[in-house]
Amino acid sequence: MKRAIIFGVSGQDGAFLAQLLLGKNYRVIGVSRTMRTDSFHNLELLNIRNKIELVSSSIHDFRSVFTIMNRYKPDEVYNLAGQSSVARSFDEPFETFESISVANLNLLEVIRILKLPVRLYNAGSGDCFGNMDGQTACEETPFRPQSPYGVAKSAAYFQVANYRKAYDIFACTGILFNHESYLRxxxxxxxxxxxxxxxxxxxxxxxxxxxxxxxxxDWGWAPEYVTAMWMMLQTKKADDYIIATGxxxxxxxxxxxxxxxxxxxxxxxxxxxxxxxxxxxxxxxRANPGKAEKKLNWKARYxxxxxxxxxxxxxxxxxxx
Known part of the structure; x- marks a missing residue:
């Protein structure tokens, strides 16, 4: 049985991903920094709360991340945590950057130090590209973020690319464009x-x-997008992919x-x-998800x-x- 840790399990993507992994017979460890106050409404709605091992921890805190990763020694880690509202990021730029970029760096450093043979998924964003004057973004398009949220996601993307090359860590960033559901x-x-x-x-x-x-x-259906996250970690070689409908x-x-x-x-x-x-x-x-279709055999239905x-x-x- 594979072990997967999901940071940010109580959010939309975390809940749908947990449901997907449980269906694939994973042992799922869900991490939340607000265990005492979080209602875990999304997990309750999907009827999976009691099927997940819920752990209280802050991805902002290096020691906390180190402890959890060393205890569970997961096969896969999904970093879906962090402040996720673009509008709110203008009011809370420090919290946004810390919860996205600094938190992602904590994970990468723990994997490097412990030398864990783990596969890491980092949640990127189409907001990294900024305004493209009507052009369509592909994986080679330069980033020009226009919000604190986009800046934080861009930093996390480059951290993943750097650690992948420098330390041969299996780490991927999914550059997900807008994806919605009733869990939003x-x-x-x-x-x-x-x-x-x-x-x-x-x-x-x-x-x-x-x-x-x-x-x-470019709005897509969130349950489809978490499948793409999982598929990225099943490949032979780690890489980054745009996930969108086109x-x-x-x-x-x-x-x-x-x-x-x-x-x-x-x-x-x-x-x-x-x-x-x-x-x-x-x-x-505008997004071109052609690489994901070609290399992952993933294509949005909705x-x-x-x-x-x-x-x-x-x-x-x-x-x-």
Missing amino acids: PEEFVTQKIVKAACLIAKGQADELLLGNISIER ITLSLKEFIAVVFDYLDLNWKKYVKTDDQFLRPTDIQTI NGYDVARMMVDAELKYQKK
């Missing part, structure tokens, strides 16, 4: 839209306030799909508010239009419970 918290705009639209449809709300709705993103749509289009699915005219309810504008923002994101409808279906389902 409401601070993410897709979930905010879906929850508000469902409330409006039930007569329990009458408006939705948003920032810039002209931005364009299909870009605007936030306005996403809104329209959600409201149309509920037989609503979004223009009657959606209003823009400057308080939701970011200091800097990426206007258009695009942003599908995601919008599936999130509505899930919201209506769980609202009834």
Whole structure:
């Protein structure tokens, strides 16, 4: 039985990944730094909380990471921890950098010092690329991050590349573009839209306030993306991959799909508010996931239009419970 440690197990990706690994007969150790206060809602929703060994630890703390890695000596480690909101990163740049970049360095250093034959997955982000003036990003595209979150993810990416080359550590970064699901918290705009639209449809709300709705993103379905994470660690040679659908749509289009699915005219309810504008923002994101399709045999089945409808279906389902 393979052993896998998931840092950030209580988040969207951590929960779906834990479910995937359990289905593959892994022994899953889930790490959370807020064991006493975390409700583990996502794990409960997937009915897997009692199937995971939950451990309290802070990935920010080197000694804590060292202790856990030395105790369990895992075959695979997935670093999905860290502050994950781009908007929030402007308000909390220090916490964002520490929770993403410094935490990732802790893992790499522990693996180097203990000389563990472990395979490491690092959660990268399409936000590393920044604005590309409509061009499509591939793995060779230079990074030009435009948020503290993007800067932190870029630093972690280069740390992985450096340790892989310098110390022959099997470490990969998945450069994941936007991926959503019903496990997303409401601070993410897709979930905010879906929850508000469902409330409006039930007569329990009458408006939705948003920032810039002209931005364009490549939105995918999170359960598919965690499969790509696992596949990266099954290859013979460690490498980095863009994970995306290859299909870009605007936030306005996403809104329209959600409201149309509920037989609503979004223009009657959606209003823009400057308080939701970011200091800097990426206007258009386009991604080429061709390398993952060619080398991993991974390709997204669902695009942003599908995601919008599936999130509505899930919201209506769980609202009834």
